Amino acid sequence: MYLEKMSLLDYRNYATCDVEFSKGVNVFLGENAQGKTNLMEAIYVLAMTRSHRTSNDKELIAWHKEFAKISGRVQKKNTQFPLEILLSSKGKKAKLNHLEQRKLSEYVGHLNVILFAPEDLAIVKGSPSVRRRFIDMEIGQISPIYLHHLANYQHVLKQRNHYLKQLMIGKRDDHTFLEVLTEQLSTHGAHLLKERMSFVKQLEKWAAPIHHEITQAKEVLKISYQPSVEATNWEDVDQIFLDLMTQFEKGKKRELDQGNTLYGPHRDDLLFFVNEQNVQTYGSQGQQRTTALSIKLAEIELIHDEVGEYPILLLDDVLSELDDERQTHLLTAIQDKVQTFLTTTSLDGIKKHVLRQPRTFIVTNGCVELEDK
């Protein structure tokens, strides 16, 4: 799929803006603080109805304006349709093919995007909670049942932690209710663990060859899910449930002493190994970046697997952080396959011959113009 064109109205620093994109690579060239990332964000909002940078939609509306509008036209294999997002201080409206969608969840998913921004390095470098959120978001996009179990898991977890604290300080002494909460937590937790395990396997399957290619066969990437509970069979929900229950029974005393739930998917982590070494601790900056990039590119393939079409790729200020060889490999990996948008302050560092006919846009102070050839 690709985004044919996009129009903005009173969006951030853009009063009006109409751009037609190329099917291949689109480059937004401009100095700092001119609105390159705002353009990327606009594409992201058009696809996901929310920004990746802020949770406050009002920030997206230009100063002293009542509302902002982003509209675009999506071309898919067999169909094409317009998308429109209207943001106002009262809320937002999403229109798919001219029809307003009451549920945003019905709107999201018609334009798939993968965004890679400098912040994404946190998937590799950041805390385990960042990685858990990454897994949850990715699986959630594909499986609504997973989101149901996740929401319930988090809800029951809160209840259970409160109850463990009450037991710890002696405010309550009924262990039957603790068993009930443990069983509920394990039921939802087992589903989460099964899905996460198979997702991580898929992710590794796609990310490893990409990483291999970007690093010119110098590095081997392995991804491993680190569960806080050992299960005998990760494909059988009932077995995972039993293993969780056994672990809770074994660790009961510890949990009661600490007044907190110490086992389960909320304590798990995702580890990345390059040439058998943990990238989080021993990897160089460049290796960490490449790892994050491989994972993002693997997502492209994952979505292609699920949806049957390639998503569009947004690379915000990424190229400048990679060395020439890694750049070249990244760009060859995506060309002719994925519509790509990238921002940069200068084309000097980028090998021009690799980019086959990129469409370059000059961004200056909220104005986008096609570069003169």
Add this chain to the structure above:
Amino acid sequence: MQYPEPISKLIDSYMKLPGIGAKSAARLAFYTIDMREDDVTDFAKALISAKRDLNYCSVCGNITEEDPCYICKDAGRDRGTILVVEDPKDVISIEKMREYRGLYHVLHGVLSPVEGTGPEDIQIPSLIRRLQSDEVKEVIIATNATAEGEATAMYLSRLIKPAGIKVTRLAHGLAVGSDIEYADEITLMKAVEGRREL
């Protein structure tokens, strides 16, 4: 400009009702001023009477004018079955069905450690006392299909089952007369899980 004090007080009172905000409350208050005096008096009396004349049944916890309530007193009802609900409103819903002939027990809440509600804070001890007579053969748990409703149901079944009383739970699934097309994923999942052999 400020509202005259009697109106302010009335608006403030309306705002204590669920689902009524400042604007709705103001509209209701001004409407009340224009009502006939008899109607307003009846309205006020109805409010007070609902509070003063209603009590909770000492047996099942349902709202009632007399104690025990008419359902608990009804000799024609099956005393071997008790249906457990969260709220008096749920009793009215089940009664509308006109098919259920057993007794009720109203919990007045669900177990929720976050809100500090434990078994003693809702009507669980009184339910256990009722079950100590040999009459009861089955307890149907009809708490809501929320995480807390499920936890409460599981908790009750653990307390009651060892006594040899049958414990059942209401089914989850498709609403009768509805299209599968319009059902959400979770409901469908529950419906598939709870399928029956034909």
